[in-house]
Amino acid sequence: MTHTARVVVLDIEGTTSAAGFVQGDLYDYARPRLRSWIADHADDPAIVSAVADTRAEGGLADDADLDAVVAVLHGWMDTDVKATPLKTIQGQLWAAGFAAGELRSHFFADVVPRLREWHERGLRLVSFSSGSIASQVPWYRHADAGDLTPLIEDYFDTVKAGSKREVSSYEKIASALGVAGDDTLFLTDLPAELDAAAAAGWQVIGVRREGEPNYAADFGDHPVVSSFDEVDVRARA
Known part of the structure; x- marks a missing residue:
């Protein structure tokens, strides 16, 4: 599945990381x-x-x-x-x-190699989670694969952007990043979030991972993958 974009926005729970860990x-x-x-x-x-x-x-x-x-x-x-x-x-x-070293974060094995590849291609990577920014940053910093924060340009939560199920939240993020909606690709495991982002003009991909809470969800007409290995994103000029 090939896309061209300037920005890739990432959900965490159920998408890059196991919901059971959170x-x-x-x-x-x-x-x-x-x-x-x-x-x-x-x-x-x-x-x-x-x-x-x-x-x-x-x-x-x-x-x-x-x-x-x-x-x-x-x-x-x-x-x-x-x-x-x-x-x-x-x-x-x-x-x-x-x-304090009492916690470590979790990322699915297919995620980190893709994030590094997309970053090297010149894509801007952004995190958007219902978890606060105060928790997102150390989540990326304390991964088993090392500090991933150099890969992530910006972080958004429900305080900074708004509800992940509201169209206005995605419009606000695109405006803050200085890009058009179509320049942005969003990956999440929640169909309602895909609906909101798509309504804001974003490109979207549903992530359906076996064993995760939303595996059996109805993703409607949205494209769906089971692994980041299935997603090929090219940097838009």
Whole structure:
């Protein structure tokens, strides 16, 4: 499957990396540490905002205590809700875990060689995940294959760009990168994200990996691959 583009935008969970690692190892690391992290960083504006947003989105009173806030966060984790305040707190925790050498990221074997190949061809590589930028950067930095951050030009999350299911988010990313929608190729395992990106004029490819949560999803008319080995991207002049 050959495409020409200037920018390749990458989803993480289920696309470059196993969802089970995120919802398993990373969630297991964050869950018991959420309460102490919030308490120890109570003066951090990002944490203050995340706690306030958790109370609001979780239907709590404005003065709900920390135990109630953590209960909402744990509930979101249990049901894999992509809530921005949860992603903010998790992102800080995971960044600290990566920096301490307690966590390593996961990439499917077919991903890293392609990323290096596309980078060498002059393609701009960008990450767009529901996970916070604070977690995306160390994810690419602490891969088993080495530091991949030199390959990634920019990072977007739901705070910087908006929901991954909204057309406006993809328009905002293209504008920030200074490219037309058609110059951008997006790879993700979620059909609703493909729909939104395609509606913004982007090129899209669905990634259907055996064993991943969205393997049986209906990708409609979008092109679909099971591996990055099936994707040949050439840099558009």
